[in-house]
Amino acid sequence: MTTASTDGARSHARSQAGGATMRIPALPDGVDGDRLVWSESVPADSYATRVLGRGTRLRFADPDGRACAHLLLFRADASWERLNVADTMKVPWQAYLSVGHPLLSDQGRVLATVVADTSGHHDLLCGLPPAAQQKMLLATIKHGMDIRDVAPSATLFKGARVEETGALTYTGSAGPGAGVELLIQLPVVVAVVNTAHPLDPQPAVTGLDIVAWRAPDELTSPVNHEPEYLRALFNTESTWAAAQSSEVLK
């Protein structure tokens, strides 16, 4: 196929998609296809972003066992409010993520809650390796932000544990097939970089699958009944309701 003319170049360009193969993560069994809002596979050392509404269920999966998802969340309607990893550990009195753990903003609100987890290998302590900061920077710049918004991040699918001395032990991956699901509780910009955990002696990662679907009914009952969580939920729901135009709520 010639690309010496615009006609040939256009035909060449248009012929490419038809013959290509592309990994498209599937919705979990039992979720209707019309609820799908995002499906994307993120190769090693790449990144993805998306704006997700309240009441979205967001699933990350590690099909091949070496994905490592470094995650930032920002309020989509006020990006200066963002994931605060310190409050995310301190407020629930728990450093390790598991089901029921809120991802808290710096304003005492729940951006998302972990609602399913078959990995258990996560980390809020170590963040991105310095060499990968540029990828997260690009993700934030695409949403009008800059280096100041590249805040401490959460890491999924590669874990670390604290010894009594304070020493960090790298616990690696749970193996192929693990998944983590978040319930999104305020509109957020999701920015995720699939790259090495800074303590991983074998830094090569494998593909990360992302799929998200509408699940508004899940907003109606608390995921967790601890007092700190319920107060965070109160802050979240009351702030959200107050900002809605009356017409929307009729």
Added chain:
Amino acid sequence: MTSTLSTVIRDEVVAACQPWSAILRTGQSLQIVDLHGNQAVDTLFYAVDGDTVDPAGRYSAQATVAAQRNIFLTTGSVLRAADGRALVTIVADEVGNHDTIAGACSKESNTLRYGHHTVHQHACAENFLAEAARWGMGKRDIVSNVNFFMNVPVEADGTLGIVDGLSAPGKSLTVRAETDTLVLVSNCPQINNPCNGFDPTPVRMVITRA
């Protein structure tokens, strides 16, 4: 000790609950003295060019703990920016360990931790924002900080919390600047947990050059 050879540039007392800031030039040292004991000193560091903050040179608790593979800060700890560069090194420590995973208190997080009756109490995030504004910075420039003299153990199951401190009246810690660095401090006003012994007190800041 080289103290007899060093020159004191600033020697100030930060009143209880108040913010403070200063630029350390490369090689200068800051000694923080916990005058009355168990007073958390929430601190952030920013690389500066002259008097202008470099937003890429902001302290990163995560880069710092990952590089030293330990969550506790003490003598020898190098406090780093997210790009890995060294900002300051802890060169003396009479306490043993200092926190950098639990962040600063805020009015908003106080409502979660203690209840909504605490929302109008003073908090470190307020001090940080007010002091950062003096240097042309805003909310987006504030990240997870160091809590000097604050004790936050992590248990085997991940349970963590602020518990009684290891410091005592007169104990101090000294950092040395590895590059020109702005030091932003909130002398913590928290009264709902043991980080200040339930009684916020003044601390002393002594900057010297060798």
